[in-house]
Amino acid sequence: MNGTGPLVLVVEDEPQVCRFLRAALSSHGFRILEAGTVREAEQLATSHNPEVYLLDLGLPDGDGIDLARRVREWTHAPIIVLSARGREEDKVNALDAGADDYLTKPFGVNELLARLRVALRHSRAGPAEEPVIEVGPLRIDLARREVRIEGREVRLTPTEYRLLTLLARHAGKVLTHRQILREVWGPNATEAHYVRVHMAELRKKIERDPARPQLLITEPGVGYRLRDQLEPG
Amino acid sequence: MNGTGPLVLVVEDEPQVCRFLRAALSSHGFRILEAGTVREAEQLATSHNPEVYLLDLGLPDGDGIDLARRVREWTHAPIIVLSARGREEDKVNALDAGADDYLTKPFGVNELLARLRVALRHSRAGPAEEPVIEVGPLRIDLARREVRIEGREVRLTPTEYRLLTLLARHAGKVLTHRQILREVWGPNATEAHYVRVHMAELRKKIERDPARPQLLITEPGVGYRLRDQLEPG
DNA sequence: ACGGGGCATCAAGGCGGCGTCAAGGCCCGG
DNA sequence: CCGGGCCTTGACGCCGCCTTGATGCCCCGT
Numbered sequence: 001m002n003g004t005g006p007l008v009l010v011v012e013d014e015p016q017v018c019r020f021l022r023a024a025l026s027s028h029g030f031r032i033l034e035a036g037t038v039r040e041a042e043q044l045a046t047s048h049n050p051e052v053y054l055l056d057l058g059l060p061d062g063d064g065i066d067l068a069r070r071v072r073e074w075t076h077a078p079i080i081v082l083s084a085r086g087r088e089e090d091k092v093n094a095l096d097a098g099a100d101d102y103l104t105k106p107f108g109v110n111e112l113l114a115r116l117r118v119a120l121r122h123s124r125a126g127p128a129e130e131p132v133i134e135v136g137p138l139r140i141d142l143a144r145r146e147v148r149i150e151g152r153e154v155r156l157t158p159t160e161y162r163l164l165t166l167l168a169r170h171a172g173k174v175l176t177h178r179q180i181l182r183e184v185w186g187p188n189a190t191e192a193h194y195v196r197v198h199m200a201e202l203r204k205k206i207e208r209d210p211a212r213p214q215l216l217i218t219e220p221g222v223g224y225r226l227r228d229q230l231e232p233g
Numbered sequence: 234m235n236g237t238g239p240l241v242l243v244v245e246d247e248p249q250v251c252r253f254l255r256a257a258l259s260s261h262g263f264r265i266l267e268a269g270t271v272r273e274a275e276q277l278a279t280s281h282n283p284e285v286y287l288l289d290l291g292l293p294d295g296d297g298i299d300l301a302r303r304v305r306e307w308t309h310a311p312i313i314v315l316s317a318r319g320r321e322e323d324k325v326n327a328l329d330a331g332a333d334d335y336l337t338k339p340f341g342v343n344e345l346l347a348r349l350r351v352a353l354r355h356s357r358a359g360p361a362e363e364p365v366i367e368v369g370p371l372r373i374d375l376a377r378r379e380v381r382i383e384g385r386e387v388r389l390t391p392t393e394y395r396l397l398t399l400l401a402r403h404a405g406k407v408l409t410h411r412q413i414l415r416e417v418w419g420p421n422a423t424e425a426h427y428v429r430v431h432m433a434e435l436r437k438k439i440e441r442d443p444a445r446p447q448l449l450i451t452e453p454g455v456g457y458r459l460r461d462q463l464e465p466g
Numbered sequence: 467a468c469g470g471g472g473c474a475t476c477a478a479g480g481c482g483g484c485g486t487c488a489a490g491g492c493c494c495g496g
Numbered sequence: 497c498c499g500g501g502c503c504t505t506g507a508c509g510c511c512g513c514c515t516t517g518a519t520g521c522c523c524c525g526t
Binding site: 390391392424426427430431453456 | 501502503504512513
């Protein structure tokens with residue numbers, strides 16, 4: 001479960017806390033960078049540009065507060081301070097130096113994760129892009145559930161839409177009758193005739209000449225395939 | 234020293250804490266709104282659109298968590314929860330409901346002020362987004378809870394308003410029946426009929442010809458979507 | 467040449483989704 | 497205590513989609 005989630009830089013010199021954080025974070029999909037000193041932390045920060053920082057104070061070669069201040073000079077990535085010092089003055093100094101949150105040890109895993117979610121919620125305010133599949137002249141916008149062929153919009157019934165998206169997600173590859181039936185009609189479906197009827201409907205809507213398909217290709221005796229590039233003929 | 238600084242809405246029912254907060258905030262230039270109940274808080278929030286919220290849990294007429302969730306539906310203004318409950322579960326719930334920070338009572342004035350500075354630093358960093366959604370001829374002012382169609386104001390019931398804002402926040406995208414039910418009627422709702430009835434009411438109010446919808450489009454077998462661009466036909 | 471299996475097409479029918487109307491109950495304000 | 501607004505719930509009719517069967521074609525093997 002490594003390689004998908006946000007990249008977090010953990011700056012911490014106590015091995016025990018390190019292990020604790022590593023377990024908590026990696027089990028929730030985060031990718032982790034670790035630094036034990038201010039020097040290491042700055043190198044990793046500039047080279048990898050992590051999405052969020054977990055910062056212990058009291059490092060062997062300098063103060064975490066200064067590190068926070070320097071990091072804040074070139075990025076708005078959230079910084080969460082983890083510290084054994086619970087004095088109010090320490091918190092105020094860290095927060096005013098650029099930290100976004102301050103947790104006093106000991107703290108629970110769930111609180112840490114919740115505060116991480118808050119931090120990431122802030123930094124990801126930007127709009128996310130929509131997933132779109134493009135195959136030849138076809139364009140399928142999954143979020144809008146909109147299908148266009150050469151720019152023109154086509155209305156599809158639920159079954160036709162499921163058929164087409166299934167084929168499009170495996171563009172170029174042959175899907176057997178059995179695979180198609182299981183994906184579109186559920187694991188118990190057996191009537192291969194369903195596929196033929198709905199494939200004909202689909203061809204009426206997206207093929208120039210439904211009698212001579214250029215996109216929805218029949219593979220006799222095997223299944224169907226959505227052509228993903230022009231072929232001779 | 235009133236009239237210059239950021240407007241903060243204090244939601245708190247204990248008079249003693251109220252006095253404490255009032256003194257701490259006003260002496261640092263904040264302008265203050267006070268509410269002792271969820272009801273009051275929502276009225277003041279929508280009418281004055283404060284820059285930041287200080288929210289006590291355990292109010293006489295409802296849960297502060299729900300208040301946070303509802304406020305978060307139409308603004309990104311920071312919410313700082315102040316609570317005597319120190320359990321980790323309480324913190325996680327509040328933060329996941331939309332709160333940006335959580336202070337356990339008792340806390341120091343300086344820490345509160347420092348965390349307020351962090352919150353304001355965040356909200357002023359990004360482009361101050363207006364709490365207004367415009368989709369085609371529709372204009373929804375979330376702070377005023379006001380809906381206009383081609384300039385004319387329309388009165389919506391609470392359910393209709395939630396339906397419309399849900400669709401508007403995902404303008405153009407298809408929302409499934411399940412998504413709509415979960416967002417508007419809560420995670421346990423199953424009656425798809427609710428959606429149909431209220432969608433019909435909504436159409437009566439915002440469609441020119443409710444029998445031929447141009448805005449609230451039905452996606453048969455899937456759900457609904459709010460059209461965000463003109464289409465031929 | 468003939469027969470059979472796989473495939474395409476068409477049409478009929480049933481069924482479920484959808485829109486509409488209306489009655490009943492709940493909550494809140496007067 | 498009464499009244500109005502709103503949500504829920506049920507009934508009903510329509511339309512569209514899926515299913516299902518019939519028919520014919522093409523390709524192949526015999």
